[in-house]
Structure formats: C-alpha cells, structure tokens
Amino acid sequence: EAGVVQSPRYKIIEKKQPVAFWCNPISGHNTLYWYRQNLGQGPELLIRYENEEAVDDSQLPKDRFSAERLKGVDSTLKIQPAELGDSAVYLCASSFTGGGDNEQFFGPGTRLTVL
C-alpha cells in the first residue's frame, strides 16, 4: 500500500514569491493534516480536513497561507507571499477517523527554504 505522497521534496524560493505544496493521502483516509516543523521543534498543526471540510484551521496564518482539499482526496497548501520565517519542513499526514485509534501517517515532507 502506498504511503502519503508529497511533492516537491525540496523547494528554494526568494522571499515574496508564491509557493505551493501538494499531498496525496493514503487511499481511504478521510482525514488530512498539514503540519509545519521548524528546525529543532516538533511538528505543529496548520490545518485539518475531514473529507473536504477544514475542521481546524486555527493555526493557519490566513493572511498568506491557504489550503484546499477538493473532492476530499489530495490537498494543496499555498503560501503567498513567502517570508523568511516560512522556511521549514511542511508535513502532510492522513488518518482514518472512526477507526478507533489516533495514528496519523506522515509523508516525507517538503523542505522549504526562503532566501
């Protein structure tokens, strides 16, 4: 079974440029998460989707970040414009809500460097 797929794996951009990350969750997983991991820190949730609905986006900086999960499958996270402080690893995770456990499966992440 394929795991969570993310692309690109690495991205280097100039500040003020836009950037987008893509995630394809594990087949059948209805819940999708975007996390940001800063250097030396643990992952922090940005947004959580239940199917197509964003049920928790309280930590998403809405002035520059946006996300969508059309058709309740894959998802895109966008930053426009990027700032130096956005340099981090962006992790996508998925899970099956209702399965009785809390295990989330993570993708390999996208390492963003903003110059």
Place this chain on the structure above:
Amino acid sequence: DQQVKQNSPSLSVQEGRISILNCDYTNSMFDYFLWYKKYPAEGPTFLISISSIKDKNEDGRFTVFLNKSAKHLSLHIVPSQPGDSAVYFCAATVNYGGATNKLIFGTGTLLAVQP
C-alpha cells in the same frame, strides 16, 4: 506554552543496553499519547501509543509507561539496536470517542545507539 516537553535533546546508549526516553505534559485533558520515530529526510513514523486508562503498553522491544499523576510518560527500548538511532517525538491528544484529532508534539530526542 509548551504542552508536551522532552527535556533531553539527545541520548547516547550502547548497543544491547536499555534506552529510556522521557516526556512530560501539562494539559490534564490529554488522554492518548503516541511516540513517533523520525529518520533524516523522512516523515515521522508511528511507533507505539498508550491510552490514559492504561499505565503500560508493550510491543516487542518497545514499552511505553504512563504516570498520570506525574503527567509523565517514558519509552523504553530493550535491547537497543543501531537501527534505532533516530529522533523520537512524544505526542499527545484528546481522544474524542475514537476520532483522530490534533496531535501536540514535543521537541524530540535524538537517540544515538553506539555499536
């Protein structure tokens, strides 16, 4: 406010010996705890979990202990192997009837198992 704390940034043990990784939390509402392992350039991988109704959960070489009164949990790896060398993240969540929810991660502990 760091709700999940891993106070040891790193730990070095000899192959075959026991590795003990510690984690403290402050939010008494947390009722489900997980450990994730992360290799460089990969996403976190689920290792083991424990519900607050238990004080111990064992899976092969890995055992997690929970002390609710002290708001403390630990991961024991016995015997430690060089392949266990990775960053270990403690995570906590509030389990709403089996619904997967937001994970709050600690900052991680880098375990190095020396051959």
